[in-house]
Amino acid sequence: GAGVSQSPSNKVTEKGKDVELRCDPISGHTALYWYRQSLGQGLEFLIYFQGNSAPDKSGLPSDRFSAERTGGSVSTLTIQRTQQEDSAVYLCASSFKELAKNIQYFGAGTRLSVL
Amino acid sequence: QQQVKQSPQSLIVQKGGISIINCAYENTAFDYFPWYQQFPGKGPALLIAIRPDVSEKKEGRFTISFNKSAKQFSLHIMDSQPGDSATYFCAASLNSGGSNYKLTFGKGTLLTVNP
Numbered sequence: 001g002a003g004v005s006q007s008p009s010n011k012v013t014e015k016g017k018d019v020e021l022r023c024d025p026i027s028g029h030t031a032l033y034w035y036r037q038s039l040g041q042g043l044e045f046l047i048y049f050q051g052n053s054a055p056d057k058s059g060l061p062s063d064r065f066s067a068e069r070t071g072g073s074v075s076t077l078t079i080q081r082t083q084q085e086d087s088a089v090y091l092c093a094s095s096f097k098e099l100a101k102n103i104q105y106f107g108a109g110t111r112l113s114v115l
Numbered sequence: 116q117q118q119v120k121q122s123p124q125s126l127i128v129q130k131g132g133i134s135i136i137n138c139a140y141e142n143t144a145f146d147y148f149p150w151y152q153q154f155p156g157k158g159p160a161l162l163i164a165i166r167p168d169v170s171e172k173k174e175g176r177f178t179i180s181f182n183k184s185a186k187q188f189s190l191h192i193m194d195s196q197p198g199d200s201a202t203y204f205c206a207a208s209l210n211s212g213g214s215n216y217k218l219t220f221g222k223g224t225l226l227t228v229n230p
Contacts, residue, residue, distance in 0.1 A: 031216065033217060035218075035220075040222070041222055041223075042119075042221050043159070043204065043218070043220040044220075045218065048216075048217050059217070091158055091159070102147055102208060102216040103161050103164075105160075105161075106158030106159050106160065
């Protein structure tokens with residue numbers, strides 16, 4: 001597809017379970033971002049990958065959150081021992097950093113519900 | 116610390132009217148100010164963006180006004196249409212010098228345009 005693809009679109013899990021969220025960026029995009037969108041809040045930055053550089057993890061809210069990006073393409077966001085406050089929409093975006101314009105293209109997100 | 120403050124939270128406008136959404140930022144190093152539009156169930160999509168070297172940018176019915184000294188910028192939607200009904204987010208980032216291009220978002224404005 002031409003856009004950023006995220007899966008699953010919806011995920012319901014029980015408190016304490018681990019979840020994995022997947023992001024397929026636009027082909028050729030070197031930068032990949034994860035954001036969290038909670039009800040009534042803006043988008044909160046979580047983590048940023050750029051090529052082979054060390055990721056910027058400064059937005060991860062706790063050590064239960066981790067992310068990896070394999071082969072410079074697909075990324076997985078993992079939340080361990082989920083809590084109810086983790087319920088949110090998790091958005092992935094990608095961009096071509098080498099361009100002067102930082103246009104981030106977003107996927108439709110994964111809506112996570114922790115019961 | 117909320118670095119980008121957005122108002123109002125919600126806005127109702129009649130068809131043909133002007134919608135105005137305001138944002139204020141704190142970090143004077145920000146040098147890129149995009150507006151994103153988000154429809155229900157979709158990811159945010161870039162609408163229009165401005166850099167601080169200009170005071171206004173217009174694209175069709177959408178205009179960004181930028182006041183660097185006041186650290187404020189606003190989105191104006193002229194001749195608002197029901198199809199413009201969506202959530203609008205302002206954002207800011209550092210967009211130069213090889214820095215992380217992560218976006219800092221406002222909390223969003225839910226715009227409803229009545230027919």
